[in-house]
Amino acid sequence: DTAVSQTPKYLVTQMGNDKSIKCEQNLGHDTMYWYKQDSKKFLKIMFSYNNKELIINETVPNRFSPKSPDKAHLNLHINSLELGDSAVYFCASSQDPGTETQYFGPGTRLLVL
């Protein structure tokens, strides 16, 4: 069984479009995260979220917004896509905010044309 899953795996879209990436974890974890990995493999946290608190990295544009319909899901919505948004986006989860070990999804490869 996949612990952390993401859909779609690949996403190719035009500049200016709005898109969403879905994430689900079946580990019963309380905290979920979104990371962006650029072409040089650098991983940067975008958001961390549990049912009590959303922590936003201040460098993330407000075109990006996480939405959590329930504890097992954290979706990433991106408005007005730009070329620089092209990257691999990883969802991750951990037992709670204080638990360091995070389990990552397989990634979503976003290409903005």
Added chain:
Amino acid sequence: GESVGLHLPTLSVQEGDNSIINCAYSNSASDYFIWYKQESGKGPQFIIDIRSNMDKRQGQRVTVLLNKTVKHLSLQIAATQPGDSAVYFCAEKSNNNDMRFGAGTRLTVKP
């Protein structure tokens, strides 16, 4: 600013040799460190961790060493195998729960 970095962006080793991947950090408040392995087309996978009150921790074929004096972290892989080929990341957590990843080292194992 404070950052997590790597001495070597790429490392190529012969199958069966030992590998050492290094990581430098500058946040003296970091109290927890993790090594992740990322295979091509996959997400990062936890390998081993170490807390700041330790200087060495061993797993199966892997050892992490922490030198707080010089703010240096290393991952040692014994008897490297082709399946070890991947990008390896160190990550540090400071006492405000902020987890930061290094730039990664690509390990290539030659048969």
